[in-house]
Structure formats: structure tokens, C-alpha cells
Amino acid sequence: MPRETSLVTIIGEDSYKKLRSSRCLLVGAGGIGSELLKDIILMEFGEIHIVDLDTIDLSNLNRQFLFRQKDIKQPKSTTAVKAVQHFNNSKLVPYQGNVMDISTFPLHWFEQFDIIFNALDNLAARRYVNKISQFLSLPLIESGTAGFDGYMQPIIPGKTECFECTKKETPKTFPVCTIRSTPSQPIHCIVWAKNFLFNQLFASETSGNEDDNDQDWGTDDAEEIKRIKQETNELYELQKIIISRDASRIPEILNKLFIQDINKLLAIENLWKTRTKPVPLSDSQINTPTKTAQSASNSVGTIQEQISNFINITQKLMDRYPKEQNHIEFDKDDADTLEFVATAANIRSHIFNIPMKSVFDIKQIAGNIIPAIATTNAIVAGASSLISLRVLNLLKYAPTTKYTDLNMAFTAKASNLSQNRYLSNPKLAPPNKNCPVCSKVCRGVIKLSSDCLNKMKLSDFVVLIREKYSYPQDISLLDASNQRLLFDYDFEDLNDRTLSEINLGNGSIILFSDEEGDTMIRKAIELFLDVDDELPCNTCSLPDVEVPLIKANNSPSKNEEEEKNEKGADVVATTNSHGKDGIVILDDDEGEITIDAEPINGSKKRPVDTEISEAPSNKRTKLVNEPTNSDIVELD
Numbered sequence: 001m002p003r004e005t006s007l008v009t010i011i012g013e014d015s016y017k018k019l020r021s022s023r024c025l026l027v028g029a030g031g032i033g034s035e036l037l038k039d040i041i042l043m044e045f046g047e048i049h050i051v052d053l054d055t056i057d058l059s060n061l062n063r064q065f066l067f068r069q070k071d072i073k074q075p076k077s078t079t080a081v082k083a084v085q086h087f088n089n090s091k092l093v094p095y096q097g098n099v100m101d102i103s104t105f106p107l108h109w110f111e112q113f114d115i116i117f118n119a120l121d122n123l124a125a126r127r128y129v130n131k132i133s134q135f136l137s138l139p140l141i142e143s144g145t146a147g148f149d150g151y152m153q154p155i156i157p158g159k160t161e162c163f164e165c166t167k168k169e170t171p172k173t174f175p176v177c178t179i180r181s182t183p184s185q186p187i188h189c190i191v192w193a194k195n196f197l198f199n200q201l202f203a204s205e206t207s208g209n210e211d212d213n214d215q216d217w218g219t220d221d222a223e224e225i226k227r228i229k230q231e232t233n234e235l236y237e238l239q240k241i242i243i244s245r246d247a248s249r250i251p252e253i254l255n256k257l258f259i260q261d262i263n264k265l266l267a268i269e270n271l272w273k274t275r276t277k278p279v280p281l282s283d284s285q286i287n288t289p290t291k292t293a294q295s296a297s298n299s300v301g302t303i304q305e306q307i308s309n310f311i312n313i314t315q316k317l318m319d320r321y322p323k324e325q326n327h328i329e330f331d332k333d334d335a336d337t338l339e340f341v342a343t344a345a346n347i348r349s350h351i352f353n354i355p356m357k358s359v360f361d362i363k364q365i366a367g368n369i370i371p372a373i374a375t376t377n378a379i380v381a382g383a384s385s386l387i388s389l390r391v392l393n394l395l396k397y398a399p400t401t402k403y404t405d406l407n408m409a410f411t412a413k414a415s416n417l418s419q420n421r422y423l424s425n426p427k428l429a430p431p432n433k434n435c436p437v438c439s440k441v442c443r444g445v446i447k448l449s450s451d452c453l454n455k456m457k458l459s460d461f462v463v464l465i466r467e468k469y470s471y472p473q474d475i476s477l478l479d480a481s482n483q484r485l486l487f488d489y490d491f492e493d494l495n496d497r498t499l500s501e502i503n504l505g506n507g508s509i510i511l512f513s514d515e516e517g518d519t520m521i522r523k524a525i526e527l528f529l530d531v532d533d534e535l536p537c538n539t540c541s542l543p544d545v546e547v548p549l550i551k552a553n554n555s556p557s558k559n560e561e562e563e564k565n566e567k568g569a570d571v572v573a574t575t576n577s578h579g580k581d582g583i584v585i586l587d588d589d590e591g592e593i594t595i596d597a598e599p600i601n602g603s604k605k606r607p608v609d610t611e612i613s614e615a616p617s618n619k620r621t622k623l624v625n626e627p628t629n630s631d632i633v634e635l636d
């Protein structure tokens with residue numbers, strides 16, 4: 001029986017026709033993405049566009065079944081499309097690129113789709129696609145897995161909670177300075193050995209010039225930053241010893257890492273005012289290692305044994321280095337790389353008076369990669385593809401009358417909800433009233449031609465928005481992408497500049513807020529600037545969005561019911577999120593708006609530094625703290 005016949009039996013002739021004329025976007029062609037692609041091809045979506053920025057890696061092959069050994073280093077999106085052609089009946093369009101790249105994927109490009117499937121592996125891209133889905137009111141099926149755990153969440157903008165409605169855990173990270181200068185826990189030394197030392201010696205291309213002035217070192221101490229940079233550059237010299245394959249020079253590596261570098265650290269007195277000073281190895285320790293090193297993986301051994309192990313394992317890796325094209329990747333299952341990281345970490349721990357760890361323990365910590373499991377990916381992809389039929393209202397026996405009747409899916413283990421069942425399928429929650437992305441502001445898309453961007457003055461732009469949505473005189477306009485104040489009642493310095501002169505452009509998001517009303521105010525509106533060269537000259541079309549009047553924050557007349565509604569969203573007893581006991585704890589930044597994870601004070605006037613050259617006023621003060629977590633060492 002042809003596939004079409006079965007599909008028509010399940011969803012009916014009309015729905016099948018609709019499905020055949022539907023276009024969907026699949027973001028990510030990795031673990032979940034490969035499974036999903038197979039599923040939605042079997043469901044016979046009319047068009048499937050697939051975006052992935054990456055190429056195929058050996059480590060993907062155990063679970064990304066569309067890829068083979070010969071595909072390594074090929075783009076995932078195009079390779080996936082080739083792999084499914086023999087059972088494909090849809091139009092497939094692959095793209096190799098970053099979905100967040102606004103020049104390749106402008107907002108109007110997303111408008112062609114009926115639904116988006118997220119099959120991503122990072123928070124930033126998930127947040128970005130969630131925002132796009134909100135701006136365009138495009139349904140999104142969000143998903144993710146980690147080991148045996150996974151989830152799938154349909155998001156219907158305006159009707160159900162979005163990806164940002166619940167707080168997300170961020171991966172554990174450490175400041176560079178802790179890792180490179182002042183470790184205090186075994187994990188700091190393990191991260192140093194694995195992400196820094198091992199990579200520099202065996203995995204990186206020699207450049208010999210770490211001079212990244214934008215790097216966030218996690219410290220302002222100029223002396224310490226100088227030392228960190230110098231230390232990195234000197235490591236490239238050590239790589240030359242590896243390349244020389246001269247084992248008699250390994251003590252030079254020990255000397256540099258564990259005597260000279262530690263002495264340089266000791267010379268920065270500021271570091272040791274409140275910390276125990278490290279004690280470098282001695283020359284005799286380096287030059288008289290024990291003959292037989294201990295090898296049991298579950299014991300620690302002495303520092304002398306660690307030094308012997310370090311020498312032996314470095315020699316082994318030295319021999320492998322040219323055979324592996326001068327590039328060895330750390331892999332916790334590669335005993336040599338693990339041993340190197342373990343001994344280097346332990347010697348550093350010993351120096352900093354931190355307990356040493358067994359190779360077994362270090363394997364757990366350094367290999368902190370939760371294994372990706374093909375079955376979990378398949379289950380989550382299956383749930384995503386099935387729910388898309390209900391999101392698009394194509395199931396004749398289960399019509400979608402209310403979006404909050406739809407279900408999400410997540411593993412019980414992830415939520416601690418039940419030990420007895422693997423998957424839970426609670427109904428979707430409505431949008432969280434305090435969610436900065438989907439609820440706190442109205443939103444829409446301004447369609448602009450480039451010439452309009454280059455010609456329109458800020459003052460005219462402000463008037464246009466004010467009149468369109470009936471805002472009062474006293475408003476503020478913020479560039480939400482950079483958190484810059486562009487206009488308010490006592491900051492009009494930029495009025496005569498054009499939009500492009502104040503660095504607004506394709507993809508900028510602006511926030512327009514009523515600053516006047518004491519009791520009632522017009523709700524703030526967030527507008528996405530979609531610059532489209534195809535548009536006729538002088539186009540600046542504002543979206544038809546209803547921007548309601550709401551009670552002001554400082555209004556004394558808020559009634560009890562409203563207060564309850566607002567507070568109710570802070571702690572929502574629900575079964576569909578990932579908190580313990582089904583309690584979702586949301587951001588406690590009450591009264592604050594969060595855009596891209598940076599809080600913006602909700603108080604009335606908030607001048608911000610602009611990034612425009614010839615900054616026109618000195619009355620502006622910096623409002624938002626610089627992000628501090630940009631360049632920090634991160635475990636896998």
C-alpha cells in the first residue's frame with residue numbers, strides 16, 4: 001500500500017492535501033534533527049527546509065543514522081538531504097548556515113513557513129528561534145535531549161507558554177582567571193588540563209599569539225591578564241617539544257608548567273592576599289621520577305608517581321602526534337588522553353593544595369558529556385512530528401479546538417515527577433504573564449526598505465510610532481538589542497540622525513514605552529526591524545497591532561484580582577515544566593524587563609550609553625552591567 005493511502009486513512013483527504021501544501025523549517029540536523037527529518041518526510045510535508053551550521057564529525061555517527069564514515073567533514077544539512085532521497089516525496093531545501101545569521105536568514109525569510117521544528121543543542125539558538133516564532137506568530141515545536149532524558153514542547157505564540165516562560169538552567173562555567181591562575185577545586189585543575197593544556201599541546205593549530213583584547217578574563221588585574229596571555233604564547237613553544245618527539249625534553253615541559261609558571265603566579269602578590277600560596281615542584285622532583293608508575297585507575301598514588309605517569313604518557317602522545325596528523329582530540333575513552341589530563345590535573349592540584357583524584361574520578365568529571373542516546377532522540381523526534389499534526393489541526397479524529405489542550409512530552413526522570421513512567425504528557429500552559437518574551441510587551445514587525453533606513457530621521461520615526469499606537473508625548477525608545485536609550489523626553493540628542501546613523505538596521509529590536517501615565521499607561525511595544533531590499537523605496541510599514549492601555553506599575557488602584565493574576569505567574573503549580581514537584585520558579589526580577597537575559601530596570605527614566613561615535617551628551621550614565629560570562633571556560 002503506498003504511503004499516501006495510509007496517511008489519507010489516518011488524517012483524511014483534506015488534511016493530507018493541506019499537509020502536502022505545508023512548508024516547515026527544521027533547525028538542526030544533528031541527533032534529534034536527523035530523526036525528525038526522517039519522520040516528517042514520512043509524514044509527507046510539502047516542503048522541508050533544513051538549516052544546520054555544522055559539518056559531520058566522527059562522534060556523530062553512533063546516533064545520527066543519516067551519516068556515514070565517508071560523510072565526515074561534509075555539511076550536515078546537504079548530506080542529510082542526500083541520505084533521505086530514496087524515500088523522500090517532499091521538496092527538500094538544505095542550508096549550511098547559522099540560523100541566527102540575519103543576513104542569510106532575514107525575518108521575512110521565516111515568513112514562508114507554517115511551522116518550525118527546533119532540533120538544536122544550545123540555549124542561544126533556541127532563544128533566538130523562539131523570539132522569531134513570537135514575532136511572526138509562527139508555531140514552534142521545541143525539543144531537546146540529554147542522555148535518557150528529553151522533552152518536546154509545542155509553542156503557539158500568544159496562546160501557550162513560550163520557551164522563555166520558564167527559567168532555564170545555564171551550563172556550569174568558570175571564569176578564566178580561576179582556571180588559569182587561582183584554582184581551588186579539583187574540577188578547576190581538570191578543566192585547565194583538558195580545555196587549556198591538552199588542547200594547546202595536542203589539538204590546536206600553532207598561532208603563538210593570544211592577543212584577544214575583547215576576551216573577558218574574569219579579572220581586572222592587568223598584571224594577571226598579561227601573565228595569562230604570555231603563558232598561552234609560551235605554550236606554543238612547548239608544542240615544539242611535542243613535535244620534536246625528543247622524550248628527553250619532557251622535563252622541560254614539567255619545568256615550565258609546574259615551576260616557572262607557578263613562580264610567575266606567586267610574583268603577583270594581589271592574588272595571594274586571601275588565598276593559600278601554591279608550592280611549585282622542585283627540580284629534584286622533576287628530575288628523579290620513580291621508575292615504575294602506579295597504574296590502578298581507582299587510586300591516586302603519590303606526587304612522584306603522578307610525575308612519572310606524566311612523563312610516560314606525554315612520550316606516548318608525542319609518538320602518536322605525527323601519526324594522527326598533528327591533531328589529537330581529548331576523548332575520555334582514549335586512555336592516553338585521559339591519563340595525560342588526569343596526571344597534569346593532579347600535579348596542578350598538588351601544587352595548589354587541592355586533593356588529587358583517581359583516573360576513574362577524573363574520567364567522570366572530564367568526560368562530563370552526558371551521552372547522547374539515539375533512542376531518546378527518536379522518541380522525542382517522534383513526539384514532535386506527531387504533535388505537529390495537532391498544532392496544524394490536521395487530525396480529523398482529534399480536532400484542535402483549544403491550544404492549551406495540546407500536550408507536551410517530557411521524561412518523568414527529568415522532572416522527578418514519577419519513578420514509574422518514562423514519559424509524561426501534560427497539557428500546555430498558557431503564556432506566563434511575567435514572561436519578558438511573550439507577555440510583558442506587545443510585539444510586531446516593521447517592514448523597512450534600506451533607503452528608508454538611510455533617510456528617515458529618528459524624530460520622524462518616533463512620531464510615526466507614537467501616532468500609530470496612540471502613545472502620549474512622553475515616551476522612551478530603547479534599542480533593545482544593545483540596550484541603548486535612543487530617545488526620551490530629556491534625551492533628544494539623536495533626533496536629527498537617520499536610523500542607520502544610530503546603528504539601527506536589519507534585525508534590530510526596539511522597545512517603545514509610555515513614560516507618561518501615572519495610573520494608566522499604554523503597554524510597551526517591541527518592534528523588530530525587518531529590512532527588505534525587495535520593498536519599494538520609502539517603505540516603512542508598521543504592523544497593525546492593538547496596544548492596550550494597562551494600569552501603571554505604580555498605580556495605587558490595582559485591584560486584588562489583577563495583583564493575584566500577576567503574582568500567580570511567579571510560582572505556578574503545574575506539571576508541564578521541569579522544576580521539582582512540578583513547581584516552576586520563574587525569574588524573581590519583579591518589575592524588570594529582561595531582554596536577552598540582561599535586566600533592564602523598569603523605572604521611568606533610564607539613559608544608557610549609546611555606542612555611536614561622537615556621543616552627543618554627557619548626561620547619560622551606564623545602566624546595564626556588562627555581561628561577565630562571555631569568554632569563560634566551559635565544560636562540554
Ligand SMILES: Nc1ncnc2c1ncn2[C@@H]1O[C@H](COP(=O)(O)OP(=O)(O)OP(=O)(O)O)[C@@H](O)[C@H]1O
Pocket residue numbers: 027028029030031032033051052053054055059060076097098099100119120121122125372
Ligand atoms: N545556531 C545554529 N544554527 C544552525 N544549526 C545549529 C545552530 N546551533 C546548533 N545547530 C545544530 O544543531 C544540531 C544539534 O544536534 P546535536 O544536539 O545532536 O549536536 P551534535 O553537535 O550533532 O552532537 P554532539 O554535540 O552531541 O556531539 C547540530 O547539528 C548543530 O550544528
Ligand SMILES: [Zn+2]
Pocket residue numbers: 161162163164165166431432435436437438439
Ligand atoms: Zn514566554
